[in-house]
Amino acid sequence: MSAARSQTASTLLLDEHFEAGDDRFVDEVLASEAGRKLKALAPRWYEDRRPFARRALLRYIDDGCDRPHHRGLVKVLYKLAEQAGDDEIVGRFMVAFDRLVRRKLIKVTRYDWVTRTSSDEPCLVSDTGAPASLPQGDVASPRFSMRTRHYLRRRAFRYFRRLGRRDAARYGRAIRAALALYRDEHLDRPERLLDAWGLLHALYWGSPALERLPRGVRLAEGAALAELEPAPIYPEAWQGAFDEVLGLATAARSRTVRAFAVGLLERGYAAELRGLPLARVRALLESPHDEVQTLAAGLLRQIPGLGSLPIADWLSLLQTENAAALAFVCEAVVEHVSPSRLSLAECVALACARAAPVAELGLRWARTKPVETAADLDTIARLATAVAPRVREEAVAWLVEVLGRSPHGRAEHVRDLLDSRHEDVRARALELFEADARFRDDTGLWAALAETPHADARAFLIRHLAARKAAFSPEALRHVWAAALLAVHGGARDKRAVVRQIADRVVARPGEADALLPLLGVALRSVRAPERRAALGALARAAFRAPALRDAIARRLPELRLFEGEDAA
Incomplete structure (x- = not known):
């Protein structure tokens, strides 16, 4: 009884949505299993001339025509379309019947x-x-x-035959x-x-x-x-x-049909393809489909007068995302475009492209340009943001070389490289920092390095901290040491060095003991035994080198019992 009431309600809703032109009508049809009702609905539905009815019919057929108890509806709709010579509807049925x-x-x-x-x-x-x-x-x-x-799939194609x-x-x-x-x-x-x-x-x-x-x-x-x-x-x-x-x-949704076309x-x-104007070839290059883009790339090389094409048009062509088509575009660019037509900034922009062929071309052309002014140096500094890894590696090596010999090289250039999110860029920057006295002796760079979030740069700083600590405020030193000790992954050697540096600092400046001893407590509570042993040894050495620190150690690290025996004596 419940199922019967539900089916009655469903058929009533079908009629209501159909008369109202409600798009929910198709959903109700697809969900319905009232075969007799659906079959009776078919003539009224097909003969309805409202755009709503036509739109609903196309959507229904596109669903696949294989719903339970829809046999009668599908057959009647198809016969009506066939009798009416309705090419569009029969074509939709052919696509559905093929599935x-x-x-x-x-x-x-x-x-x-x-x-x-x-x-x-x-x-x-x-x-x-x-x-x-x-x-x-x-x-x-x-x-x-x-x-x-x-039978249905043969009959649908028979209509077209x-x-x-x-x-x-x-x-x-x-x-x-x-x-x-x-x-x-x-x-x-x-x-x-x-x-x-x-x-x-x-x-x-x-x-x-x-x-x-x-x-x-x-x-x-x-x-x-x-x-x-x-x-x-x-x-x-x-x-x-x-x-x-x-x-x-260009419009087919299937690779099979696109490849056929x-x-x-x-x-x-072939003759008509060769006669396509550049605007249409560009539109084909922008297609999301590989087959069409590859076709367009081949046509590009056959267009007459490519050498006189404006640079803006070439740059637009180089933005295509299809790798196969892009290779052809790059070949055409090399053949028809002289590097002298591009500015240094345009070459650098190409070198920063995501596609490796374009980036390689841009870097190759950028290296042919003179870098003589501070503005030129600022321009090539953007190469550190290159996306293609191999291009970025080569570009940064060249950039570091230019920075090393240019009188316009500034600490800001090195700082930007040190802040890079790419490890290979930071490695090159650290090499330059250490090798070039202009940057090595810049206190501002050392101070900026203290704020780095990158473990490799922080490890470099820790190795040089003893010689450069005069460049840092006590707060900056605490920040560096805390970041190193709290690092979760790796850095065991750096952490041992930090523990020694903190202990030496506390001995040399007892007034900073209250601020620095909690950092040693972090290492002392580490889950890693070597770190705990290093912290304990550093604390013991500091206490015996500077007995005045014992009260501060007892106060800041109450769980430590280094001096209980002496106190009892």
Whole structure:
């Protein structure tokens, strides 16, 4: 009773949403299993001329036409569209019906009685779980049988085959609109492509690599899918349609269809492709699809007058993200653009590009430019932010070399390198810092280094702290030591050095004991035994070198019992 009431409520809601033109109507249809009601709804739905009804119909078909108890609705809608000569709707049905049959590739062991050997052979078997067939007149079964599924996909393409015999131009327009709807997820495995009856016949009707059998399409003996080349049924429908085929190449949602369209363009429209203006080639380069970008990159080299193209246009072309296309673009840039046409800043910007080919080109050109002024040095300092690792390594090596010999090199340049988030950049900066007296003796740089969040820079500072401690305030020293002791990962040698430095500082300046002893307490409470031993030894040495510190140690580190025996005596 509950299920019946729910079904009644659902059918009432269907009628309500349909009359109101509510987009929730499609969701209710998809969720409904009231087969009789849905079948009765089909004529009213198809004949409704409201944009809402058409939009809902397209969305419903795109769902796949394989919902339980939707057999009657699907059949009636398809027959109405076929009778009306509705190319768009039948095309949508063809795409949906091509997904009704699903096979999977398995290995079957076969025994050869002549050679008395067994071998594994690939075999395609059904993977839908649908019954092979249904009794005549069966209306209760929820899903299409395999026999009906094969029939539906053949019937949908038969509509287009008959259309092509009558009107090749109309067929071309209709089939291209349908082909653009196939998605990569529909064809994600080789067997999925072989199951797409309408798609294969539309694109590869004459291909010798395919065998068409009653149970489906399969590869010919010794053939491979990679051998498929455009061989469409009704080739005349694809002639004189350059703009439409190019549009299919850019708009298709499936790699299979895009590859077909690109192959057809290269084979049948070479002259038209060569005549494309730069603006259209640039639009193709900006396509998100590899096949189209690679096609455009090849066309780029054939455009006349490339040498006179403005630099701004070349820089725009170099922003494409497809690696294959970008390689062709870089080749064209090297061939047609002189480095003298770019400023140092433009070369540096290229060197900082994410794509390695562009970055390598930018750095190569930047190194041909003179770096004579402070402004030039500021410009190439941006190379430290290069994204491509190999380019950044080479760029920073050159930058450090220029900084070392340029009279315009400033401590700010080195400080920016030391603050880099890239470890390789900081390593080069530390080498320059240590080797060049201009920077090594700059107290401001040492003070800035005390604030570094980077472990490698902090370790460098700790190694040189004894000689440079005069450059730091007590607060800066405490910050460096605390950061080193609190570091979780690595730095054991640095921590032992810090413990010794703190102990020496406390002995030399007892007035700072209250501030520094808690830092030794951090090491003393470490979970690592070597750190605890180092802290304990440093405290003991400090206490015996400066007995006046014993009260401060007892006060700040009450858990430590170094002097209990002496106190008792």
